[in-house]
Amino acid sequence: MANTRAAWARSHAKLDSDTIADAIRPLVEADPSIKVKSIITEVQSRFNYTVSYRKAWLTKQKSVVKVFGDWKVSYQTLPVWLKAMTAKMPRSRVQIKTLPVYRESEEVQGVRVLHRVFWSFYPCIVAFRHCKPLVQVDGTHLYRKYKGALLVAIAQDGNQNIVPVAFAIVEGETADAWEFFLTNLRRYVVTIDGVGIISDRHNSIDAAIARSNGYSRTEQEYNKNYQRLQERGEAYMHWCDEIGVDRWVLAFDGGHRWGHMMTNLVECINSVMKGARNLPVTAIVRFTFYRLNELFTRKSAEAHEHVRNGFTYSEFATKRVEESFRRAGSIVVNRFDRRNEVFEVREMPDGSIYTINLAQRHCDCGHFQVERLPCRHVLACCANQRLDWQVYVHDVYKMSKICKVYRGEFVPMGDPSTWAPYEGAKVIANWTLRRTIKGRPKSTRYLNEMYSRDMRGSRRCTTCGKEGHSRSRCPQHAGPSSTGGQS
Template sequence: MVRADASVCIKVLLNATVAHFGFRLTYRRVWLAKQKAVAHIYGDWNESYNELPRWVLGVQLTMPGTVAVLRTSPVRVGGQVDELQAYFHRLFWMFPPCIEAFHHCKLLVNIDGTHLYGKYGGTLLVAIAQDGNSNILPVAFALVEGENAESWSFFLSHLRQHVTPQPGLLVILDRHNSIKAALEAPDGGWLPPTAYCAFCIRHVAANFSLTYKGKDARRLLVNAAYAKTEVEFHYWFDILRSEDPAMCEWANRIEYSLWTQHRNEGQRFGHMTTNISECVNSILKGVRNLPVCSLVRTTYSRLVELFVCKGREAEAQLGTGQQFSQHLVKCIETNLKTARCFTVTLYDRDNSEFTIAETTPTGAFSLGSYRVLLSNQTCDCGHFLALHFPCPHALACCAYSRLTWQPYVHQVYCLSFVFSVYRMGFTPLIPEGFGHHTMGQ
């Protein structure tokens, strides 16, 4: 069972032993047995730490540009430092295709940590990007002792230096004090205008629920956060205030630009949460249960699979002559279906400024009016700026003036951009022991 899925939980194994052998073991005995099974399949837990530097060196020789920063702590024997031994402390690593990929992804990165379930624990820190087709892509990793200011500073400094040096980058994070401290360091390169921060609304809502119970209150807070206009935000916020003014006071202690979409000026691309859980489940499933070297090695093999699979998908779509990602095409199709009950008024000769009157299909009732500025790529509904492609109102303006809507789409949604994310492939690694065998000959 462990060979089939290293993330199989102890409860499942416990029930399996009862069903197969007819007696119930203690939770700890099954946990210990699982660690032995993992070691049998993936290598000894202790030896894995010795194997790690050798494997990293092999990757760096095979794929120049691979970054691996290993930190160790000294071993003390009787008060003296043993120069021949060292303890594993931290490791940051990333691969060249991921650096190249990030140049063609949205200018934002999600960061989060997830606990390891192996014999020695620890925490896996991950930075996650997203391409224009809504595919998530881990771009950098770190193994650390836990989530503290020093470990996050170690991860974020190398992430900024090697993977995400672009100006104006947005980083989406939880409200962990250690992350905030690392990002606010004067020399870290993560302060405005070089970089900006935004909070994951899932974490904000979870903290909110610790003080204010009830799903309805939490839902109102989340709806306010997702609102794309100030009017919509205050609609939900006023309902929340009517429930309990203290709830709004709690939310007002957090700067609006950090947790609301309407104050973010489109930097979020509509992303309100970190994607760590989705990433671990879909790409890195099971790695949290592996010995350290197997964990690092698995990130390489899983990324190889991801780049091949998503690269083929994008290439096949390009072959059909399609210009934009499937995600964008679906969104535009949905918006086009909506853009039928509008009255458009043009206000300038440059086909740039419009007003849109929205009505019911019969025209009996008005649903509101909106200003659309195509030159600024904004609409009063907020969707154009937030998502970086035309909303139904902008599409109606384009149709009215016989303009194509394609120039108003952000380049990250172009299929050529999506394909460029996965253009650089990985290199087959030299088989383990190959170099030693050759040298022996």
Template sequence: MEGTVALLKTSPVRVSDNVDDSTVYFHHLFWTFSPCVEAFRHCKPLISIDGTHLYGKYGGTLLLVIAQDGNSNILPIAFSLVEGENAESWSFFLTNLRQHVTPQQGILVISDRHNGIKAALENSNSGWLPPHAYLAFCIRHVAANFALSFKGTDVKRLLVNAAYVKTEAEFHYWFDIMRTENPAMCDWANKIEYDKWTQHQDGGRRFGHMTTNISECVNSVMKGTQNLPGTALVKSTYGWLAELFVIRGQTTEAQLASGVKFCQSFMKAMKRNLKDSRCFTVTLFDRHQSEYTVAETTPTGSFSLGTYQVSLQDRTCDFGYFQALHHPCCHAIACCAQSRLDWSIYVDEVYTMQKVFRMYQMGFVPPMPGGTLATL
């Protein structure tokens, strides 16, 4: 298919101290398809990366990168077949990923704390350093490492709660509980930069994603292909993605035709926000209808500040959800109602059905019969 990228890296055959130039071994393979590259332009600006072990005659590891559309659908966008998870293989994968699939600025990479991934991303020539791209850790992996040092049924929960909350006040609430339990817990957590594991300091880059679960979901889907040889594995990803693009393209086209403006998963979240927005007293502080305070008449959760500052112009709220999830929280919706503004203009474009439809507009073509790919 035109636009497909398939890069094969070989290694020389060594006999004692000599190199046999007439023969090479398969070493690494990277591949992606043009519809996946095009689709990522319309996804959330983040990726999840992970590896899964292959079985059968050849073994090895499949590295993959997963994106997500505004309707919470996951989409694999690139793959690599390597001998294992190490610095060299991750560098090969991530360098080609950056060059051929994800050249956009400001992308967030969510991964576990594998040293090979960290080394590859922090290479000065990788293109993955801030402000071009940012690294965040999967909190489930961080919590698992945390539990190796601190025993107890609830210690992981304390760290996870501190990571998930969206305001600094809530973070310090849980951090203080950790300090009361054992000051060494806080010392351990402070060794990791806050922007890599907490949501309140992620700059809104996570869109609420705290784990690598979206890539591990694909691992479970691909279990039936993990014992295939290389060529069959590549072909299976092509066929699986071709079917996926057809199904999602047809679904989103039908929803657009029926007049649906926003994604279904997004509207589920907004229904709760619209309901809670009735529980506030709103005060406008400028004639441009951008700065407000919102006072609760009924608490909206277990942790309440009572009064929140909202800036529609900056799309921020003390509640933290507005900037973290990139759509209006209940307080921002209350401000819009007070000033008779349409709350939908403050929703990130990624949550619109039009944006999701663009992801799947480009389809795959039927494979050529009698292909000539050599068996890898």
């Protein structure tokens, strides 16, 4: 048995981490967040050899460096890449904020420390103009060698698809960093007034509040939910009173949130960006570039295919209107003015009464003004007076509008040798953000007596199979020359 194990180990003597790193490179390039267990499975499948967890972890780190570059070099190439990108897509927006470098109280010329960087690709800027006037913003921590945060702004098209519109890498989620991001977002992307912004600034709210009370679309619903909130405890009630109902109740938000209460859209993109958080800075920017190019290319083709198939509105809007039509048959309609603007309807058989003002795009049920789609009460009024219900569908849901969201095209970057020379200052990392922990993160598990060496038993060599020594000190590992070198 020992001879078999020794022969097995010698047959894989050259299967070091560099060899494995080259073998798994396509996997890491496709998914930087690939799990170590998946790498172990891949090595087992390709080489019929089970690599240790530590070796697989080290292999992944080497492969990441080979695919996405070294951290130190990445900071230097960031302004080079961004300059080339803006040269190929001139109306893209980039803002880099750097800090001076000092040596013995004297500023070092030609070298700057990267502090913050904001970027938004021109196709994304164009896309936002045809999305819902709403953005969700959030931040996610960066991992690996340097601390920091990736800030993201997300919009949504008329078919419920998320559209990332702006990014920033900052030192952390500080007030100054958020001011930097939101100022540039407002200056370059969200250039119109009346746009709603949703963030997680109140993420400490109790789960019961976030789950139910915020979705009060009418004042009556709000009063009922507020009473329930008061029953839970006065602390919840006072906390919400300090926020203001316009910030957490749909019935009082003026329709700016379009039915969204939480940062669920940006959380979706954060899951997509999870793998990129382990990468050097330039690789993160490149990651957003190529992922968005893929998104715009695919969604543009889908939108034009729907237009060719005769769809006037998005799938989301079509399903909502069809559902409302099915529920509009048992509604009694009463008109209250000659201009066909004000109606009162009664739902049968429960007898609920709602007032509708078509001119103001308002219905007591709240759905009409929140989603900008005709609710069942509006559809009943239109059917009763033979009005065109399509007039009351917001333009954002039209397929022609969705096609405009993705009409912007990304431009290939080409080989770096074809780029114009970069003549700016050399950019380096902020050494104060460097993490001190090296290698694989240490486990924080409490180790009891079961993990002690006495309980685990004596060490066993993986080459010869004998106890009392490791593979590095095995006599067989050194070979015959280890005993015959002296005469």
